[in-house]
Amino acid sequence: MKIEVSILASGSSGNVVYISGGNTKILIDAGLSGREIERRLAKIGVYADELDAILMTHEHLDHIKGVGVLSRRYDLPVYANEPTWQGAEDKLGFIEDKNCCFFKEDFMIGDLGISPFPIPHDANAPVGFVISCGRKRIGQATDMGHVSKEVEERLKGLDFLIIESNHDLEMLMNGTYPWHLKNRIHGEQGHLSNDDTADLLPRIIGDNFPRILLAHLSQDNNLPALAYITVKNSLEDHGFNIGKDLLLDIAHRDRPTELFKVG
């Protein structure tokens, strides 16, 4: 089955991931305006009316801004757990096809298998996802203060992984953010640093030549080149060769990535 992925936007100004597998096309989060999501989908050759569903990871506005508009405009079912619905309700407006999953078990949307798992972040009940199609598995895990044991288990050996690399700790600590915000971002329920991700990746990468996308980079406390080099150095220290053992890319805030083929 053909599987394609593009990160349409990534970062605190908006997060949208497009995944298609077999005959099913979904978004994970829709954190830009409806119009901007339509525009970015068009850039990768997809029309919003081809979509089958939207999944919400958590209720922060950078993940749900366009959910209500797209759902109403294209009759799209939206999936989230109950605490996330509660947190999101007043920001979404009316949603006709509201799927309240408890996210304790895996479920299917068309040809895609959906496996949610809890992530540590300061929202009501935030989740990451592993999406499977045939034998291929795609992981999405951003907005995490630290890597829990469960998260690490879930992310092992995937074929495609969207993983947070939010900030460089030194840039964050020396930057202009007020202390409470620095502590929030750096804290156990905040966001993963470049070093956190650099530590994690060598432990979870399999021998299946995965593609890793660094995501949710901070505009103020990180640089794409710094995130890339921090992760690259760690992988190389652990004997991984980029290009031979895995591919490493960065998601952008202002434009879609290419439409990656998985498998």
Ligand SMILES: [Zn+2]
């Ligand atoms: Zn976010």
Ligand SMILES: [Zn+2]
């Ligand atoms: Zn968040």
